Amino acid sequence: MNEHINTYELVEKYCLGLMDDKEKMFFEIEMENNPALDTLVKEHKTLLLTFNHHNNKEFISLALDSIHQQHQNHTQILLKQLKLSVNKYWRTASVAACVALMASTFTFLIARSVYKKDSRAQYQSLRGEINSIKKDQKAIKNEVAKVKKNVVPVPNEPSQFSGTGFAISKNGYLATNLHVVDGFTKIFTFTEDGVGHQCSVIATDEINDLAILKISEPEFSFSGKIPYSIRKSSLNLAHRVYTLGFPKNEIVYNEGYISSVTGFEGDTNKFQLELPSSPGVSGAPIIDETGNVLGIISGKQSQTEGITYAIRSKALLNLVKTLPKDFTSNSLQDNSVKGRTRSGQITEIQPFVCVVKVYN
Amino acid sequence: MAYNSTQTLSDEQLIRSLALGESSTLTFIYKNCYPTIEKMVFKMNGSLDDAYDTFQDAVTILYEKAKADELHLTCKFSTYITAVAKHIWLNKLTKKKNQSFSILHDNMEDMIGINDDISVFYEFENNVSKLTNSLNQIGEPCKSVLTAFYITNKSMQDIASEFGYTNAENAKTQKYKCLNRLRKLFFNEKEVVRNERTY
Numbered sequence: 001m002n003e004h005i006n007t008y009e010l011v012e013k014y015c016l017g018l019m020d021d022k023e024k025m026f027f028e029i030e031m032e033n034n035p036a037l038d039t040l041v042k043e044h045k046t047l048l049l050t051f052n053h054h055n056n057k058e059f060i061s062l063a064l065d066s067i068h069q070q071h072q073n074h075t076q077i078l079l080k081q082l083k084l085s086v087n088k089y090w091r092t093a094s095v096a097a098c099v100a101l102m103a104s105t106f107t108f109l110i111a112r113s114v115y116k117k118d119s120r121a122q123y124q125s126l127r128g129e130i131n132s133i134k135k136d137q138k139a140i141k142n143e144v145a146k147v148k149k150n151v152v153p154v155p156n157e158p159s160q161f162s163g164t165g166f167a168i169s170k171n172g173y174l175a176t177n178l179h180v181v182d183g184f185t186k187i188f189t190f191t192e193d194g195v196g197h198q199c200s201v202i203a204t205d206e207i208n209d210l211a212i213l214k215i216s217e218p219e220f221s222f223s224g225k226i227p228y229s230i231r232k233s234s235l236n237l238a239h240r241v242y243t244l245g246f247p248k249n250e251i252v253y254n255e256g257y258i259s260s261v262t263g264f265e266g267d268t269n270k271f272q273l274e275l276p277s278s279p280g281v282s283g284a285p286i287i288d289e290t291g292n293v294l295g296i297i298s299g300k301q302s303q304t305e306g307i308t309y310a311i312r313s314k315a316l317l318n319l320v321k322t323l324p325k326d327f328t329s330n331s332l333q334d335n336s337v338k339g340r341t342r343s344g345q346i347t348e349i350q351p352f353v354c355v356v357k358v359y360n
Numbered sequence: 361m362a363y364n365s366t367q368t369l370s371d372e373q374l375i376r377s378l379a380l381g382e383s384s385t386l387t388f389i390y391k392n393c394y395p396t397i398e399k400m401v402f403k404m405n406g407s408l409d410d411a412y413d414t415f416q417d418a419v420t421i422l423y424e425k426a427k428a429d430e431l432h433l434t435c436k437f438s439t440y441i442t443a444v445a446k447h448i449w450l451n452k453l454t455k456k457k458n459q460s461f462s463i464l465h466d467n468m469e470d471m472i473g474i475n476d477d478i479s480v481f482y483e484f485e486n487n488v489s490k491l492t493n494s495l496n497q498i499g500e501p502c503k504s505v506l507t508a509f510y511i512t513n514k515s516m517q518d519i520a521s522e523f524g525y526t527n528a529e530n531a532k533t534q535k536y537k538c539l540n541r542l543r544k545l546f547f548n549e550k551e552v553v554r555n556e557r558t559y
Contacts, residue, residue, distance in 0.1 A: 008536040008539060008540070009532070009536070040543075043543055043546075043547055044539075044543070046487065047491070047539075047542070047543060047546065048510075049484070049487075050484065050487040050488055050490075050491045051491070051510040051511065053424065053484040053485075053487070053488055054488045054491065054492075054511065055510075055511055055513075056420060056423060056424050056427070057420050057488070058511075059381060059423075060381075060386070060416060060419050060420045060423050061416055061420075063381070063383055063386045064386060064390060064415070064416050064419060067383075067386060067387050067390045068390065068394075068412060071390065071391075
């Protein structure tokens with residue numbers, strides 16, 4: 001046993017490199033001669049290396065574990081701090097967010113309502129302005145009407161009948177149908193500006209259903225020269241004509257053609273038109289393409305739609321001759337719209353065609 | 361602490377201090393190399409624990425090589441340790457999943473001879489598990505005596521007083537008797553009972 005132990009001691013000494021050169025040499029020679037010793041040395045070496053490796057591994061493992069642990073802890077601390085700070089400021093942050101949200105919402109709502117109010121106020125003020133302008137205008141009109149002598153205000157009640165009249169002189173002579181004004185004394189004519197003027201009947205032609213009115217205001221004058229002419233001219237079938245009348249409060253344009261040169265049941269003072277008409281257009285002028293008044297609408301056939309009868313302008317011209325001296329018939333020969341387009345003609349003629357209303 | 365992570369350390373200095381097992385060096389290596397390896401292993405189907413184990417094995421290999429003065433780098437230290445870790449992890453994956461993961465044979469890595477290092481390492485690992493098993497079978501007081509001498513590196517004098525031997529000579533006799541038994545157990549073991557950790 002002791003031998004064994006001595007051998008082991010030598011083997012370990014050799015393996016750890018603790019032998020001096022001489023000792024080592026002797027030992028190596030013995031190893032060559034003794035295979036059992038050689039094996040023992042090799043095995044011992046392996047054992048020592050394994051122990052060594054085990055120790056190294058333990059060493060590295062311990063050292064790294066502590067570093068790893070520290071690092072992990074550090075990370076966790078950082079995370080905790082982050083969480084803490086989040087927890088710490090969570091309330092403040094949420095309150096701040098709420099306040100910001102509410103503030104922006106309120107601002108939005110207030111801004112919206114203010115904007116709405118503003119536009120409404122503007123709108124209202126605009127309306128107010130319009131109203132005030134209207135009032136001003138009415139006041140001015142009334143003032144003007146008062147200034148004018150012998151002005152009779154338009155009755156407030158609704159009119160009994162209404163028809164159409166057209167100017168035949170600048171100073172207020174109008175032609176219309178007798179049936180429009182017959183039997184009434186309160187006759188008013190409304191010029192384009194909407195102002196009513198009282199009229200009186202100057203001349204009538206019962207056979208031809210014609211009447212000539214005169215606006216009573218002595219200073220009354222139309223805005224310009226009468227653009228159309230009134231002339232006796234031969235009527236041709238299919239002659240294109242148009243008319244301007246007041247079947248309602250606004251002026252209405254209509255067009256058609258001459259369908260017969262005689263009127264109802266062969267009446268030679270009248271002629272027949274293919275032109276739609278409705279109540280209120282009585283007294284409207286029939287104008288041809290060159291701006292010449294051919295006649296005055298007087299009625300229509302009740303059974304058929306679209307057939308209208310008109311009085312020839314010859315009868316009107318005959319009646320005009322009976323008018324007083326302040327009427328100048330010269331202007332009836334002149335025509336200033338001859339070369340104009342249809343709409344141009346109408347723009348010119350429009351101011352001279354008026355509503356005629358009669359009141360009880 | 362001699363170095364901190366922000367200071368750059370030349371690779372030669374690093375290897376020298378690694379051989380001495382300085383903890384500042386290990387910290388330096390951990391801080392500079394571990395994040396890369398962790399990411400790499402994590403990307404290659406590994407858990408964070410896998411990454412740490414791999415890193416530890418790689419450091420052990422380099423430490424032993426440095427200690428034996430066998431660590432001669434042809435590339436940067438960080439590149440080398442990452443390559444070693446990669447090979448270790450791929451080997452582990454292959455064995456773990458029994459899949460044929462072929463070990464990468466980059467020119468650079470072959471030149472360095474990483475695979476040889478790793479196979480030596482595995483042999484040692486195998487031996488360590490054998491040794492542990494043998495030590496467990498040897499019984500007391502042999503296990504304690506051998507552990508005290510070879511692992512805790514205690515002197516025979518200390519061992520004698522600790523284990524109640526009359527003198528160091530007696531302790532030495534006991535140690536050699538135990539060593540003989542360990543040797544027999546270690547080398548006669550045909551089938552190594554594998555440790556839980558498989559490599």
